[in-house]
Amino acid sequence: MSFRLDETDRKILLQLQRDAGQSLDEIARQVGSSKTPVWNRIKKMREAGIIGQQTVLLDAEALGFEACFFVLIRTSEHEAEWQAKFLKALKERPEVQEAHRLAGDIDYILKVRVKNARAYDAFYQALISEVKVHNVTALLSMEEIKATTALPL
Amino acid sequence: MSFRLDETDRKILLQLQRDAGQSLDEIARQVGSSKTPVWNRIKKMREAGIIGQQTVLLDAEALGFEACFFVLIRTSEHEAEWQAKFLKALKERPEVQEAHRLAGDIDYILKVRVKNARAYDAFYQALISEVKVHNVTALLSMEEIKATTALPL
DNA sequence: TATGAAAGTTTTAAATA
């Protein structure tokens, strides 16, 4: 599963994480190589699934998404059927930006991005009407101090 | 601060979020318009800061980042000086992918991506040696169910 | 908004070290 990267591959990934809109020439210059070898390496890493989706990060606040909640969920249900239904609900709801199953006494954590507190409540009511959860704590973000998708390669 | 989008702008953003590597022609076709107007809209949204960084999402597991923690922090310190130091520490550490200041009795939440539990411990020790925190709870992710940066436009 | 032309980029192939 673990892909073997050399120093050049690492540098290419750092550049792509920093700015995926750069030209091949520019990336090649930055990593001290030239176009074709860089292109071949990127192609190989894309095929291996190391490099995934190419996307843009949008300004959530400017677009009216003014509320962000981290939701801690405890459940008493641990059956396969319940879990499948719960995961499906999370994947289908676009306001859920992240969902993790946890070790320890909190079972799941979600990151939920919505326009306002009312929209969060609507999301919450819809979720608990779909699946039974034992205990839910919502932590409201007052300030996004840092947000990056870059891995510390 | 809030930018006024019409239906076409929204469709363009949806396409860019889905795949920022598409050509203008392709985006134009998908949103039912043509190259020039789409290009002008994208330019305007970039200039307004609505569209930010263009990046690639990498496969964390395949690259050996096998541990992800959500860290809940309570502090007794609320002075400006302490806060400035704490924020600086978070911004400088590349393993911190997200950091939010919260409302309520938990003061901060972090998302920390590291190679393994040992690397998390090293991060934790370094952080608490830099700034005093009152109480720290680390939630270990067992499974990333969902992860997207897309806003539900 | 549409057209189109100039500049730049990606992609593939052939040649070279």
Place this chain on the structure above:
DNA sequence: TATTTAAAACTTTCATA
């Protein structure tokens, strides 16, 4: 085997209608 060169196909960018 990996890199450089080269050239075709495609894209972006922008002036003009």
